[in-house]
Amino acid sequence: MTLSQGAEMETFYAHTPVLADETMDFLCTDTHGVYVDATLGGGGHTARLLDRCSADAKVYGVDQDEEALNAACARLDHDPRFRPVRGNFEFLETLLPSELHGTISGFLFDFGVSTHQIREPERGFSFMHEGPLDMRMSALTGKTAEEIVNLGSYEYLRDLLYQKGEERKSREIARSIVASRPLRSTGDLRKAIEAVVKGPHTIKSVARVFQAIRIEVNRELEVIEHALEQSLRLLKTGGRIVAISYHSLEDRLVKNFFKSGNFQGTVEKDFYGHPMTPFRLLTKKPVVAGDQERSLNPASRSAKLRAAEKIVEGGI
Ligand SMILES: C[S@@+](CC[C@H](N)C(=O)[O-])C[C@H]1O[C@@H](n2cnc3c(N)ncnc32)[C@H](O)[C@@H]1O
Structure with missing residues (x-):
């Protein structure tokens, strides 16, 4: 890709990160940590995360969409702390180097499609534009x-x-x-x-x-379940997951998983009746965008952010 193509791609992909300050406040607990942005998109959240982190931090950015990855690389490749990874977040455990397992400080999931994917008629995501009935987020699907x-x-x-x-x-x-x-x-x-x-x-x-x-x-719900389970195993104790959902089916999975460690939301109890859950919940209610963000960024209107911290030792 030439420099001007890179710049074009970057502008085309411009995506205002949703709930960016709130996301960073929940996610970034260790400025020297290793983070995974599992939905890199145009790299909006990753850029904010890199701004908050020290020179020895690392941010892995995962996306299954080649165009998204190219756009994010055009924007962030100059930064040695940024590591792009192409793939489906359903396979986080195999996509991330094995020496990182159990050491990750935070995962970010900003689900759904990016503004760019919606705007491009030939991807078939938008009912506002005439296009083929495709809707695949990755040509590999x-x-x-x-x-x-x-x-x-x-x-x-x-x-x-x-x-x-x-x-x-x-x-x-x-x-x-x-x-x-x-x-x-x-x-x-x-x-x-x-x-x-x-x-x-x-x-x-x-x-x-x-x-x-x-x-x-895109088998989105199944994929989210696998990804959340794997990120819990990959996190270090005290590490966090921040998830931004755009519809109730996604949000229900996240809510139940953060509450109980399973997708039914059933909290198991130990012999003494103490709840056994792998997380400390950081958001009792979902965080939503304020009026100003909603008016500036329509993508934020349906966004619900939830965050949780891993409290169990090792994987479960
Ligand atoms: C809402 S956008 C993320 C935008 C990003 N946070 C930003 O600030 O630029 C969601 C991205 O996640 C990607 N994505 C969705 N499902 C995925 C999956 N199963 N595996 C990997 N990437 C996925 C999409 O291709 C899209 O680029």
Whole structure:
């Protein structure tokens, strides 16, 4: 990549990090530590973290999206403390060098898609732009959105829209998708939804359907579960996880895991009735953006930040 391409990419990728001050306050407990930004994106949070850290700190930045990684590298590669890693955070234990296991001071997860991914029509994430039905966050991922909407049965689509989009009109929309096949573009999918959902809230249904399909394409919930479990094992005692979620399904996983160390949220008790949980909860309620950030950065409006500190010795 040439310098000017790097600069272009960097501007194109410009992504204002959400809840940046709050994230740093929870995350950065040791300025000499080793940190992992598991959702590097354009590198907004990582840049802030590097600003807070000393010369001997290290920040590993993981992203499965090659374009995101290139943009972050164009911005941060000059800094010897920054280590880019391409891969899915589902495999953190294999992506990170084994000598770091059990030594990490903090993990950051800023879930979802970046502003850039949304803005690029050919990625197929946005219902605002005409584009192919892709929605893969990485070219290494299997199924596309097109395969899901054209090959899934009515029952499969109905359940998908209900469970992963929390869409009440899942039956009608699934039926309309099946009747409108073949669907080739984001516009085709939007039309199939708008054929059966009318009125002022139509756009919310469209957003929920796109969300459900994106979650399915990228196996987002399953991947988050694996990543949270692994980060707990990789953290040192006293290390922290900060997670920013953008919809209730993600937030529920994080909330339950931080409360109990499992995804059901069931706190087990020891022989004496003391709760056994691997974490000290740092946020009883999720932290949300203030009015000023919400007006300046629309991406922050649905963000919920939760943080927890590992209190158990070793892995669990
Ligand atoms: C909201 S953006 C992060 C933005 C970043 N915090 C910043 O300030 O620039 C989320 C990023 O996480 C990446 N991502 C999502 N799921 C991932 C996964 N399973 N493995 C690795 N990266 C993932 C996306 O490709 C995207 O670049």
